[in-house]
Amino acid sequence: MSRPKEMTRAVIVGHKSILKETIDALHDTNLFHIEDFVEDESGFKISKPFKNAEEVSKKLVKIRSIANYLGIESKKPVVQKTDSILRELDSKLNELDRTISAKTESISQLENELKDLESQKREILPYLSIDLDFEYYRGYESLRVFAGTVKSSLEESQISSITQAYELYFDPQSKAVVLFVAKNDAGKVYEVLQGLGFKEFRVPERGGVPSELLRFIEQREAEVTRRIESLKGEIESLKTRYADFILASDEVLTIESQKAELPLRIATSENAFIIDGWAPTEDYDKLVSVVNSATKGKAYITSLEIHEEEEENAPVEYNNSKVVAPMQEIMDLYSRPKYTEIDPSSAIFITFPLIYGLILGDIGYAMILGGLALTIKKLVKSDAVKPLMNILIYCEISAAFFGVLYGEFLGFALASLHTEHGVVPGLIPGWETITLFEGIGGEAFTFPVHRSHMVMTMIVVSIVVGLLHLNFGYLLGFSNVARNHGMKHAILEKGSWMIIELGAILAAAGYLVVGGSALMYVGAIVLVLGIVMLAMGEGIAGVVELPSLMGNTLSYARIIAVGLSSIYIAGTVNDIAFGMIWADHSQIGFAALAAILVFMLGHSLNSVLSIIAPGLHALRLQYVEFFGKFYQGGGRKFNPFGYIRKYTEE
C-alpha cells in the first residue's frame, strides 16, 4: 500500500539580481511546487511581473486567437528549437496576422455583396413573368403605374369597364399585375384592384429587363461564391502551413509568460526575494544543485521542518508503479488522497477488477470488450483515454478469469449440468459439471459455478466478499488513524467496528449452529464491548452509524444481482435468436438472417451494458462502502512550476 510521494518544504532566498536565473532554473527542472505568497504584516510584498510580461501575453493572445480562428488542434509534435522560434516569432506572427485579417476582411466584404445580390434578386423575381424593362415604370406625367400581385384572378374587362386608356400585363400563374392607366382613372382602378387583394411591389431602381438582370445577378453570385471558397481554401492552406509554428510558438510563449509572471506569486523586499514551496524529497538534492549552478551559489536554498498542520496541506503526488497508475484516474474522480493518508490506488487495482469480474464473469463479453479496449487504446492517442482503457483491460482480464470459473460464454453455459428436471447441455461437449459440496438452501456448489442455479449460495458468497472488502477498509483506516493520532484512537475508532462484527458473528453462530449456547452470550458481550469502544472513539455519531454496517454488507448482494441480470438478458437474446433459427427447419431463409441480426444486436446491447452496469456497481462498492471505512481525500495536486514541452526544445 503506497503513500503519496514524500515532500520536502524548501525556501529559496536571494538577491533580486539573480531572480531571473533562479526562475529559469526552477522552471527547467519542473520539480518545485510554489506556494503563492499572500501579503501580510511581515513587510514583504509581491513583486511586479518582468518587463517582457505584457508583450509576451499580447503575443500569446494573438497567437491563440489565430489558432482558434484557424481551428488548430494539437497533433503529432514536430519538435523545433526554441531560439529559432523566438527569432522568427515577430515577423511570422505579424505576417500571419496581416494575411489572415486581409483575407477575412475580403471574405466579409464578399459575403455582404452576396447578401446584397440576394436582396436584389428577391426584388426582381416577381417581375420575371412580365418581361418589361424597369425604365418603362417611371417618368410619366399623366400615367399611373400599378405593380404588384392580386389574390384572385384579374379579368381585363374589369379594367376596360372603367377606362379604355390602359395597358395591362397580367400573369395568371403568379398573379403578378402591371397596369398603366391614365392618372384621372387611377382612383377607380385602385379601388377595383384593392377589391382583388392588391399588394403593391417596390419597383427596382435600376433599369433593364428582369430576365436579363436575373441572369446577370446569378452570374455575379456564382463568381462571388467562388471567390469566397478560394479565400477559405487559402486560409485552410495557411492552417496546414503554419500549424507547427503556431503550436510551437504557443508553447514558447506560454513558458515565457509563466516565467515572467512568477514574481506576482512570491515574496520580495526592496532587494531580495523568497520563493516558498514543496519538492519531492527524492528530487530535493537535484533541485539544490540545479539552483546553485544556475546562480553560481548566490541563492540560498534550505529545507524546512514540516509542522503537523502544514503536513495536511502538502501537495500530493501519486507514488505508484506504472501498472497501478491508471487507477489514479478512479482516485481523482473521487478526490485526491491527502498527504497524510494512504493512497488506496493499489488496493483498488485489485478490488475493482475483482468485483467487476465477479459481476460480469463471461468469457465472451470479456473478449469483446477487451478487444474493443485494445483497439481504442491503439487508435486513440489521447492521454485522457489511455488510462481508462487500461482499467477496462484489467477488468476484462478479471471477467475472463471468472468467466472460466462460471463456465459462461455470451450467456451460454459451457459445461452441461444435471438437475432434477433433466440435463441442461453445455456448449463444450464432454465438459461435465462437478458437484464440489453442499451449498446453502439445498443447492449444490459446483464447478463451473452455475450462478443462476445457486442464487442463495452466491448471495452468501457475495456478502462474504463484501465483509472481506469492508474489513480491508477498516484495516487501512486503522493504519491511517494509528499513524496520525496514535494506536489508542485507531483501536477505538476502527478496531471497534471489527470487534462489533466479530461479536455479531459469534452470537449468530451460537444461535444458528449450536442452538443458543454460551457462545451466543459470549458473542453478545463482545458486541456490547465493541459498541462501548465505538462510543468512546467516535461518540454518539459512531453508534448512530451502526445500522449502516448491515446496509453496507447487504449492499454487496448486488454482485450476484447485477450478474444475474446480465445472464438473463444474454439468455433471452440467445433464446429468441435460436428459437427463430429452429423455427426455420434448417433452411437458410429470412428467419435465419433475422435471427443473426437479433443475436448481433442483442449481444452488442448487452456488451455496452456490461461496461456500464458492472462498472458502475463495482465503482460504487469502492467509493461508498470501501472508501467510507477509511478514506477522506481532498488533497491538493502537486503542480510543479514548469512545463512539459511537446513541440519545442532548448
Added chain:
Amino acid sequence: MVDGATAGLFLDAAGMKALGAAIAIAVTGYASAIAEKDIGTAAIGAMAENEGLFGKGLILTVIPETIVIFGLVVALLINA
C-alpha cells in the same frame, strides 16, 4: 361462504410467493427511482457549476440503489 376451489385460486402458496417477490422488486425499484431522480437532478446541477463534482455526484446518486438491492434479496429469500 367461499368454497375450497376459489380459496385455492386466491391463496395458492406458490402464486402468493411469486406475487410477494414481484411486489418487493417493483416497490423498491420505484422507491430507488424516486430517490435517484431527485439526487441525480441536483448532481447534474452541481456538475454544471463544477465538473470536478462528477465523482461525488455519481456516488450520491447511486446510494439509494441499495433499496432495490434489499428488495431483490427479499424477493430471492421469499422464493428460496
